[in-house]
Amino acid sequence: MPRFSIQSPNGRVKLTVTLREGALHYTAEKDGVTVVDRSPLGLLLRQADLSCGLTLVSSNYASIQETYTLPAFKKSPCENHANTLTLLLEKHEETLQVEGRAYDDGVALRLIAGGEGNASVLGERTGFSIPAGAGDVYGMKYLFTYEDMYYPIPKCDLYQNRLAFPVLVDCGAGVWALYAEAAVFGDYGGSNLLSTREDPQRLMVQRAPDQLSPTLTHFPVTTPWRVVLCGDLNDIVTSNTLENLNPPSIVEDTSFVQPGVAAWSWMAENDSTRDPKRCREYVDYAAQMGFPYYLADGGWPGNVDIPELVKYAAERNVKIWLWEHSKDVRSPEIAEEKFKLWSSWGVVGVKIDFFESDRAERVKQYDYLARIAAKYRLMVNFHGAMKPAGEIRTWPHVLTREGVLGGEYLQNFSNILPMGPDAAHNCTLPFTRNAMGPMDYTPVCYRAYLTGTTDAHQTALTVIFTSYVLHIGERAETVLAHPARPFLSKVPTAWDETRVLEAYPASFVTMARRKGEDWFAAGICARRPRNVRLELDFLEEGAAYTASLFADDLGDETPFDAAEGALPPADAALCAKLDAMPGRPALHAHDLHRMRVESFPVKKGDALDIPLAANGGFALMLEKKAD
Numbered sequence: 001m002p003r004f005s006i007q008s009p010n011g012r013v014k015l016t017v018t019l020r021e022g023a024l025h026y027t028a029e030k031d032g033v034t035v036v037d038r039s040p041l042g043l044l045l046r047q048a049d050l051s052c053g054l055t056l057v058s059s060n061y062a063s064i065q066e067t068y069t070l071p072a073f074k075k076s077p078c079e080n081h082a083n084t085l086t087l088l089l090e091k092h093e094e095t096l097q098v099e100g101r102a103y104d105d106g107v108a109l110r111l112i113a114g115g116e117g118n119a120s121v122l123g124e125r126t127g128f129s130i131p132a133g134a135g136d137v138y139g140m141k142y143l144f145t146y147e148d149m150y151y152p153i154p155k156c157d158l159y160q161n162r163l164a165f166p167v168l169v170d171c172g173a174g175v176w177a178l179y180a181e182a183a184v185f186g187d188y189g190g191s192n193l194l195s196t197r198e199d200p201q202r203l204m205v206q207r208a209p210d211q212l213s214p215t216l217t218h219f220p221v222t223t224p225w226r227v228v229l230c231g232d233l234n235d236i237v238t239s240n241t242l243e244n245l246n247p248p249s250i251v252e253d254t255s256f257v258q259p260g261v262a263a264w265s266w267m268a269e270n271d272s273t274r275d276p277k278r279c280r281e282y283v284d285y286a287a288q289m290g291f292p293y294y295l296a297d298g299g300w301p302g303n304v305d306i307p308e309l310v311k312y313a314a315e316r317n318v319k320i321w322l323w324e325h326s327k328d329v330r331s332p333e334i335a336e337e338k339f340k341l342w343s344s345w346g347v348v349g350v351k352i353d354f355f356e357s358d359r360a361e362r363v364k365q366y367d368y369l370a371r372i373a374a375k376y377r378l379m380v381n382f383h384g385a386m387k388p389a390g391e392i393r394t395w396p397h398v399l400t401r402e403g404v405l406g407g408e409y410l411q412n413f414s415n416i417l418p419m420g421p422d423a424a425h426n427c428t429l430p431f432t433r434n435a436m437g438p439m440d441y442t443p444v445c446y447r448a449y450l451t452g453t454t455d456a457h458q459t460a461l462t463v464i465f466t467s468y469v470l471h472i473g474e475r476a477e478t479v480l481a482h483p484a485r486p487f488l489s490k491v492p493t494a495w496d497e498t499r500v501l502e503a504y505p506a507s508f509v510t511m512a513r514r515k516g517e518d519w520f521a522a523g524i525c526a527r528r529p530r531n532v533r534l535e536l537d538f539l540e541e542g543a544a545y546t547a548s549l550f551a552d553d554l555g556d557e558t559p560f561d562a563a564e565g566a567l568p569p570a571d572a573a574l575c576a577k578l579d580a581m582p583g584r585p586a587l588h589a590h591d592l593h594r595m596r597v598e599s600f601p602v603k604k605g606d607a608l609d610i611p612l613a614a615n616g617g618f619a620l621m622l623e624k625k626a627d
Helices: 155-160 233-238 270-274 276-289 306-314 332-345 360-375 407-411 423-431 455-464 476-480 572-580
Strands: 003-007 013-020 023-030 033-041 043-045 055-068 078-091 094-103 106-113 118-124 127-129 137-139 167-172 175-182 191-194 202-207 215-218 225-231 260-264 293-296 319-325 349-353 379-382 398-401 469-471 497-504 508-515 518-525 530-535 544-552 595-603 607-612 617-624
Touching (some): 013 106, 043 106, 233 423, 276 306, 293 306, 306 319, 306 332, 360 379, 423 455, 455 595
Parallel strands (some): 260 293
Antiparallel strands (some): 033 127, 078 094, 127 202, 175 225, 508 518, 544 595
16 A cells, blocks of 8 residues: 655654555644544546546655745745645546645645646545544534634534535644635635535535536646644644645735725715715725725715725825625626726725635636736725635735625624624634635724624734734724724734734634734633733843733722632622612623723733633734834
8 A cells, every 4th residue: 555655844744645445545643643534535527537546657755945925914924845745646548646745834735637628527535534533623604605603513413514614623632723725716616515424524525516517627627725734723823834835926016015904984884985975084084093095885886986085085195995796897808997997096906795606607706806906906805705715825915805704794684693793703713714814804893883892802803813904894983082093093904923822712812913023912702701911922032112001991890790810809898889789780790892091111021911801802012112
């Protein structure tokens, strides 16, 4: 039985591919912990079944080592360092090439069927087998919009639903695995996962459910990469392996790609984008906050004079993005005409909405829209879209995608999820959807809608979540009057360094990110109050910093609604006062909008104890003082 293994550059990750009785399987492990058990590899074409009857022709080992930078990303630079394995197999006159890579934070495999001319893909025979001893599995029921919650799923019940990529698995001993795909383009389309009642832990790759006929493509047929990111949660969040697996940038001059915060009126005021006066007021708000952008969302056509708004905004150092429905740019010719026109007006970005499909035909639309937008130096937000899969390396001007149940659902327009995203969902997204790439969650909702979270939690989301164009979901007047305004006016949207300091999905996340010489830290929790001990070991040795803290204000009369040790214990006087009240205080007796704002000096080695309310959070600026 031929067996081929490669290890990652640091020797801690191992990928093994076996050929037994004509069929391919693979396994992967990290530090001796299995992250994917014996799983099949294969491809079914109309022309040939390349999942069985294979014989080995050759094998080759090599390595990759390069670095690159992206104009908007979660860290800089990116390292692409892997050991590689290439197997060439044949079946009669057909050939199949297996490409494998082992990175320090994961493994990846893809299949390439050789040949010439047209090809028809009937399906894949590739899977991800969850280890028998694995703990929690976090998955999301596949929806065309990717707008659902990530919940722990009992392993015995995994077969009940198609699952969207990614799937997060607790493999034990502090090792997590994220099953993902990378380099998804229109010649193949996106995929999902499905198992069987007989083997629920073997998640098999499926074509898009609305891909009803064979996927028509051409030889050589190249599948997307099937990826297992592995390590601790920090490894998964900070990985750039998905980007490594994508082709280099199609954009030679990326100077037009400028990450930043966008003033956005649609979420809090759906009709605002039809009102020229209100649009100008949001431009004024962006200027006051120092935001570089305002998005004229759905409703602007025929109501707002965009060239006039662009001119008005330019006088205030603000630039304009435009919304468009994907059905209105369903051909390259129409997209070219519109993008050329909008660019001539001075528009700098486009938000294209309502794709809602992974089938190859729809994914081809992403390909040509990205290409045409680059030609006219337009940044892009794909909304109502499939999740990303590292394509920002190829399309660095595509700054974000939706593909997430985000702040818009707070409007209660869904009869499926009427309450919108909750704190547990927010504490899971960094390790699931957001690990795949930037997400247009549209955070920060203080008073426009009920969130069940504190204002400090909402503020923290601007650091916890990654979106290289960040849309603030609250009304202009609320943000301008809010205690967190100084934080929102300075928070970056792209970073030089990211660190997960502590985390557990659905429960809590504490993260620190660096931009230049300044750090921004944030933490959120779900369901229960907790105390964060923030060790400032990541700061520069010998440097002095000014810390600005925006945290939950628990008051001094709610000891029963705080984690142990956060507040002084209740005494007789307080208990007597509570007894005298007409009805005992309910859970969350404190005001969710109350925020504690403090400023003080800190240095490397200091530690901060920050109490969080239930569903609470904190946001912290650490600005380096000049020498």
